[in-house]
Amino acid sequence: MPAAAAPVVIAVGALTGSLPASAGDxxxxxxxxxxxxxxxxxxxxxxxxxxxxxxxxxxxxxxxxxxxxxxxxxxxxxxxxxxxxxxxxxxxxxxxxxxxxxxxxxxxxxxxxxxxxxxxxxxxxxxxxxxxxxxxxxxxxxxxxxxxxxxxxxxxxxxxxxxxxxxxxxxxxxxxxxxxxxxxxxxxxxxxxxxxxxxxxxxxxxxxxxxxxxxxxxxxxxxxxxxxxxxxxxxxxxxxxxxxxxxxxxxxxxxxxxxVPVPDKSHEPADAPHPGPMANPDQLLPQLEAKAHLSVAGTGWETVVGTAAGASGSAAASLLADPLLAQAAVPVPGGRLLSTALVNVLVTDDGRMFAGMVPPEALQAAAAAAR
Amino acid sequence: MLIAVAVKVSSAVPPGRGPAFLDRITQNGLFVAFTAMLVSVPLFMPLAVGVVAGDTIAGEASLGTLRYLLVAPAGRVRLLLVKYAGAVAFCIVAPLTIGLVGAAIGAALFPVGPVTLLSGGVIQPAEAAVRIVLIAAYIAVSLAGLSAIGLFLSTMTVVPVGAMAATVVVSVVSEVLDQLAQLEWLHPWLFSHYWLGFGDMLRQPVLWDSFAANGLLQAGYVAVFGALAYGRFVTKDVLS
Missing domain, CATH: 2.50.20.10 (Lipoprotein localisation LolA/LolB/LppX)
Known part of the structure; x- marks a missing residue:
């Protein structure tokens, strides 16, 4: 079937055409x-x-x-x-x-x-x-x-x-x-x-x-x-x-x-309606720090941010109140863990919340240390 | 002719359930056209195209007229091309009919006014008509690949219903695969992947990326399945 060659040629052409071009100048x-x-x-x-x-x-x-x-x-x-x-x-x-x-x-x-x-x-x-x-x-x-x-x-x-x-x-x-x-x-x-x-x-x-x-x-x-x-x-x-x-x-x-009323000046005006994405603890940090209820453990890449039980009631509760997130959070010793490839968030049984770009064990250790 | 009637009937009933634009219909009749096209794309269009494209060769074969056609000094390639052109012509006419009939019925039943685009901008009814034609063109391009698949399947059998059903099944399978997040690597290669991308024609400014990507993808499907149909039909023993 000579005509069968045509589709093969076209398929090969389509594949090579879609490969990324190499760098120019x-x-x-x-x-x-x-x-x-x-x-x-x-x-x-x-x-x-x-x-x-x-x-x-x-x-x-x-x-x-x-x-x-x-x-x-x-x-x-x-x-x-x-x-x-x-x-x-x-x-x-x-x-x-x-x-x-x-x-x-x-x-x-x-x-x-x-x-x-x-x-x-x-x-x-x-x-x-x-x-x-x-x-x-x-x-x-x-x-x-x-x-x-x-x-x-x-x-x-x-x-x-x-x-x-x-x-x-x-x-x-x-x-x-x-x-x-x-x-x-x-x-x-x-x-x-x-x-x-x-x-x-x-x-x-x-x-x-x-x-x-x-x-x-x-x-x-x-x-x-x-x-x-x-x-x-x-x-x-x-x-x-x-x-x-x-x-x-x-x-x-x-x-x-x-x-929408203008948010007060301690917040970043443009970012206020959207809390900093979890992928950016840097952005989250000043916002949380403004509320002055958080603890920071570790430095650099190992930083773990935690909130105290009393203050974090709102944050932790609202996190788990969302049905989607509540399902995604898996129970671990000491609380519930929301785990992603880059960031882990631990909500302890007593309502504290710890987050960082670290393995879950480090969060549990930080939670235990802050107790 | 039956299909043209069916097209008219389906859009004559202001669609009872439908996503996206449905809530705007009572404010603006022109949205009937958008909603009708939106509703018809996932199922009704593939069904109609499957019937037309699946019937091309197999229909002639089952009626016993295929060999008479081939006796005429026209050549098999020319027959194939004419049959495919007929299917593509249907792909162009069907969405245009839905759009225009939808707009006409919408204009008759509801007030017509400036149309709100997805970007929040507003355009006049005249420009909205241009957008309807653009969307119809987008859908026509979208269906060209499926017609080629239908044509190929039609050369495989002498039972037109089999080719029709197979074409519709292929499109449904493609749409189901497109919904599975686990198969994301496959999605850009599915011919139904850009079917619902015609919403990009309703942005301000118009987003042409999906139109271009869709055109390229459909051209690939037409080339591959057109060549397969050619290979099959030219070497086939026509017994009926």
Missing amino acids: PLPAKTPAQVLELVGTHQVHSFSGTLEQVSELGLPELPAAGKTSAPASAGSAAAVIELLSGRHSARIYVDGKDNARVQVVDQLAERDVVRDGNDVWFYSSKDNTAEHLTLPAKTQDSMPSRDMQGTPGVPAPDDLAQQLLSKVDPTTAVTVGPDVVVAGRSAYNLVIEPRTDATLVGKVAIAVDGQTGMPLSVQVTARGADKPAFRSGFTAFSLDTPDQSLFSFTPPPGSTVKD
């Missing part, structure tokens, strides 16, 4: 410090791009059909978990400090965050609701546009890289790997490895755009794993100034509009 060699400096001085104010985030944290996966049942209202624990698990893509448009738009693209639905000067809108097409927030003039100046990108729960690589780089200290080895190509742009590959074995994080790789110094992707790999447990990166990236009409938002007719 080689970038001039740089030391880790120079790459860090490139990141620190990057001056990209206007860009647009498509961001894709894939998490395989080991949290229970919801079938795609189940997602429609719960309206993804901002701020609920389930919404945060939903954004932190599985695959998400978002389109990001940023123009200067004051204009930004993030569209979290779901199947037949979309969640939008639009910032136009002092006005911030959240819109969810699923339940057709819009939330409006007016930023006070003062915080507007002190808040860089980056904060906006982190808000919808899909943290921009830009944001994540800054937080991870702040961890760079003697506990951590920083090297520059072979160049990578992200969204069609050559990028330095900054590889960060903890020097200790007592953390769940094995490797963090940050792709830094060779031209502008803007972080384009972040990959976090758990210790002993060969595939990243969490990756977030641009699949398309453009430095052109986005269309201004994208930044104006009027609630569509028929939608439910809610005015």
Whole structure:
């Protein structure tokens, strides 16, 4: 059957065509410090791009059909978990400090965050609701546009890289790997490895755009794993100034509009509706510390954050009140454990909560020590 | 003709249950078109395409007219191409009919106004009509791969019902596999993976990524199963 050869040729062509292309123009060699400096001085104010985030944290996966049942209202624990698990893509448009738009693209639905000067809108097409927030003039100046990108729960690589780089200290080895190509742009590959074995994080790789110094992707790999447990990166990236009409938002007719009071100043304004993702204890830390009811044990990668019994009643209770999380938390000696590839959270029987990027045993030890 | 009637009837009934756009219908009749297309894509469209594509060769064979067709100096390749073109023409007409009939019925029963997009923006009815045509084009492209599979299966048998059923079963299996999170590596290769991606036509600005990815994937399916059908049909002994 001579014609049978045709499908084989086509199949081979399809397979080879989908292999990733190799790096284009080689970038001039740089030391880790120079790459860090490139990141620190990057001056990209206007860009647009498509961001894709894939998490395989080991949290229970919801079938795609189940997602429609719960309206993804901002701020609920389930919404945060939903954004932190599985695959998400978002389109990001940023123009200067004051204009930004993030569209979290779901199947037949979309969640939008639009910032136009002092006005911030959240819109969810699923339940057709819009939330409006007016930023006070003062915080507007002190808040860089980056904060906006982190808000919808899909943290921009830009944001994540800054937080991870702040961890760079003697506990951590920083090297520059072979160049990578992200969204069609050559990028330095900054590889960060903890020097200790007592953390769940094995490797963090940050792709830094060779031209502008803007972080384009972040990959976090758990210790002993060969595939990243969490990756977030641009699949398309453009430095052109986005269309201004994208930044104006009027609630569509028929939608439910809610005015959200401005959070008080001790909170980060933009992050308040979405508590810091669990993957970023750094972000969680200042928020919890503000409440002054927490204990910190260990340093660097081995840090364990714990809350005292009295104060944490709300935190621990609300964590387990969510039916999804309550199911995911498995009983262990001394409490219940919410275990993911990168972060473990232990809620003890007496209502204290301990979290860290460490194995469960370290959490149990910290819980015992703090007693 | 039966199928065209069925298409009209299915969208003439404002769909009683349906996700996503259903709640907007009473405010805006144009959403009938979107809802009708949304509801028809997962099951009704594959069913109709399966019937049409499965009937192409096997139907002629079962009626005993295939050999008469082949006696004419037209060549088997040309017959195959014409049959496939007929199936694709159906793929183009069916979603357009659903969209336009849906819009017309929606306009007759409910008020028509500016359409709210998924991004929260609002477009005028004229532009909404353009979006309906775009969605119809997207669905037509989506179904091209399934038609090629149906054509191939149709060359395998002389019983048209068998080819029809097999085509529908293949599409249902593909859709079920697409729902299983454990098979995520397989998903980009399933021809039904982008079927519901036509919502991207309702964003502001329009997101073309899924249209392009869908087109590429369907082109691959058309090439592979078109070649298989060619290989099968050219070397087949036509006995009926």
